[in-house]
Amino acid sequence: MEVNKDIKASIKDIQDEIIEEFSFLGDDRESTIFYIMELGQKLPPLEEKHKTEDNIIKGCQSKVWLTAGLEGERINYKADSNTEITKGLISLLIRVLSDQKIDSILNADLYFIEKIGMGQIIGSQRSNGLVAMIKQMKLYALAYKSKLN
Amino acid sequence: MNQPTPHIADKFDVHVLRGRFPVLQRQVNGKNLVYFDNAATTQKPEVVIEALAGYYRQYNANIHRGLHALAEKATAAYEDTRRTIRQFIHAPEADEIIFTSGTTASINLVATAYGRKFLGAGDEVIISALEHHSNIVPWQLLCEEKNATLKVIPVDEKGNLVLADLAHLIGSKTKIVAVNHVSNSLGTINPVAEIIRMAHNAGAVVLLDGAQATAHIDVDVQALDCDFYAFSAHKLFGPTGVGVLYGKRSLLEAMNPYQGGGEMIKEVTFEKTTYAEIPYKFEAGTPNIADVIAFKAAIDFVEGLGDKSELLRYEQSLLQAATKQLKEIRGLKIIGEADEKIGVVSFVMEGMHHFDIGMMLDAKGIAVRTGHHCTQPLMHQFGIEGTIRASFSIYNTIEEVNFFVESLKQIVEKWR
Numbered sequence: 001m002e003v004n005k006d007i008k009a010s011i012k013d014i015q016d017e018i019i020e021e022f023s024f025l026g027d028d029r030e031s032t033i034f035y036i037m038e039l040g041q042k043l044p045p046l047e048e049k050h051k052t053e054d055n056i057i058k059g060c061q062s063k064v065w066l067t068a069g070l071e072g073e074r075i076n077y078k079a080d081s082n083t084e085i086t087k088g089l090i091s092l093l094i095r096v097l098s099d100q101k102i103d104s105i106l107n108a109d110l111y112f113i114e115k116i117g118m119g120q121i122i123g124s125q126r127s128n129g130l131v132a133m134i135k136q137m138k139l140y141a142l143a144y145k146s147k148l149n
Numbered sequence: 150m151n152q153p154t155p156h157i158a159d160k161f162d163v164h165v166l167r168g169r170f171p172v173l174q175r176q177v178n179g180k181n182l183v184y185f186d187n188a189a190t191t192q193k194p195e196v197v198i199e200a201l202a203g204y205y206r207q208y209n210a211n212i213h214r215g216l217h218a219l220a221e222k223a224t225a226a227y228e229d230t231r232r233t234i235r236q237f238i239h240a241p242e243a244d245e246i247i248f249t250s251g252t253t254a255s256i257n258l259v260a261t262a263y264g265r266k267f268l269g270a271g272d273e274v275i276i277s278a279l280e281h282h283s284n285i286v287p288w289q290l291l292c293e294e295k296n297a298t299l300k301v302i303p304v305d306e307k308g309n310l311v312l313a314d315l316a317h318l319i320g321s322k323t324k325i326v327a328v329n330h331v332s333n334s335l336g337t338i339n340p341v342a343e344i345i346r347m348a349h350n351a352g353a354v355v356l357l358d359g360a361q362a363t364a365h366i367d368v369d370v371q372a373l374d375c376d377f378y379a380f381s382a383h384k385l386f387g388p389t390g391v392g393v394l395y396g397k398r399s400l401l402e403a404m405n406p407y408q409g410g411g412e413m414i415k416e417v418t419f420e421k422t423t424y425a426e427i428p429y430k431f432e433a434g435t436p437n438i439a440d441v442i443a444f445k446a447a448i449d450f451v452e453g454l455g456d457k458s459e460l461l462r463y464e465q466s467l468l469q470a471a472t473k474q475l476k477e478i479r480g481l482k483i484i485g486e487a488d489e490k491i492g493v494v495s496f497v498m499e500g501m502h503h504f505d506i507g508m509m510l511d512a513k514g515i516a517v518r519t520g521h522h523c524t525q526p527l528m529h530q531f532g533i534e535g536t537i538r539a540s541f542s543i544y545n546t547i548e549e550v551n552f553f554v555e556s557l558k559q560i561v562e563k564w565r
Contacts, residue, residue, distance in 0.1 A: 027179075033508055037505065062502070083505050084502065
């Protein structure tokens with residue numbers, strides 16, 4: 001239980017870090033969008049062989065490929081997209097959720113999204129896409145959990 | 150490179166004109182709004198907004214059947230729009246003007262009420278490669294149902310329809326030819342008079358999708374001799390939710406009703422219903438009274454601006470300036486450089502996705518359209534997923550065009 005708590009705190013810490021980073025950007029939409037896109041550029045590329053129809057997240061306007069692998073008791077996510085903005089969004093989710101324990105991922109409350117006002121930044125359609133990404137990441141966690149049990 | 154302000158006719162001062170559009174005065178994302186998504190929908194002048202509110206404030210009533218004062222006034226205003234539209238598109242009679250919910254509904258009406266009755270197995274419908282999904286899918290549904298064949302007029306790499314191929318496609322089995330007057334994705338003004346002539350020679354009827362045309366081109370349905378003409382109010386400075394179907398009287402009378410309900414009947418018994426005369430035969434149920442009434446204000450507004458060809462020339466001057474400057478940007482490719490275009494410029498940027506560019510332009514206050522523009526088959530032909538489309542209207546300025554190009558350059562430089 002102790003360990004789990006630490007990991008939960010870790011997801012929280014990362015989210016708080018992100019919230020702080022975004023607070024420096026203020027209300028300037030342009031720099032915020034550029035910032036998200038720059039985050040996307042830093043995302044390690046996904047190997048071409050993983051860019052399959054099966055790995056595409058449904059419900060996103062852009063193409064987003066997501067893979068997950070179990071390393072010990074933690075899940076490692078990798079992703080890519082054909083648009084920089086979406087790459088930026090998934091990179092934020094990866095930063096928060098990748099290499100976390102299964103239960104921490106399943107229980108994660110991703111409050112940073114609302115805190116940084118992501119809905120206003122990316123608009124309603126992309127927000128739906130973001131929800132689809134989170135859902136898919138949690139589904140992977142759920143699948144690994146049932147596989148391990 | 151900035152372009153000088155093009156010559157504008159004396160009676161048409163773009164800065165005065167802009168003052169008539171409340172939304173153009175606002176800011177988005179802390180920046181002045183540059184609205185270049187006019188092919189999706191145009192902004193509304195104050196007079197249209199006032200007409201809409203005026204109906205609800207002063208004479209909201211259901212039309213045609215009421216005998217009281219408000220119903221009388223509402224009915225008169227509604228029918229007044231019909232007469233105004235007759236004049237606007239030079240139709241022979243007001244009865245040939247049918248109100249629908251939009252261009253899509255108008256096309257579906259013809260596909261269903263005309264197509265189902267007059268199309269048989271083995272017959273053919275011809276559309277073009279430039280069509281909006283709204284002028285593809287209704288015909289696909291019809292052809293599937295009737296075991297008929299859908300054929301497509303190809304488009305060349307510049308975005309012109311290949312009329313020589315139409316001559317081969319068209320034949321005695323062709324019953325309907327449905328093409329757009331102006332392409333929404335590329336801005337091509339199609340040679341519709343020639344298409345109509347060829348179709349009529351083969352005995353086919355022609356529907357023109359005029360959604361992108363009416364705000365830019367003087368439409369004369371009699372001079373064109375088209376059989377059906379469909380368009381929407383909201384792309385013509387009018388309200389959303391109103392469309393028009395013009396049809397020749399003889400065709401409309403021969404067609405089955407589209408939807409059943411109130412208004413469209415002459416007499417109903419449980420044994421048999423007889424239908425009202427046109428146009429009411431096709432206007433079942435309470436129509437969109439308020440928006441139809443406000444649509445008249447939109448048409449009066451456009452007509453008040455003067456010669457349409459002069460307005461088009463102004464929009465084309467914006468197009469030429471935009472095209473010239475955009476071509477200077479490395480890696481930018483313009484999609485669609487047809488011989489005749491309205492003020493629409495579609496393009497792609499090497500190494501950058503259109504969604505990203507659209508989003509960054511939006512952050513600068515510039516509204517453009519990104520994506521396939523409901524013309525996926527056309528995008529496939531050009532081997533692309535979508536484009537960035539800037540579409541101009543009479544209230545846009547050369548300063549806006551310059552700002553748009555400069556902004557795009559900044560984005561590209563910063564991003565590369």
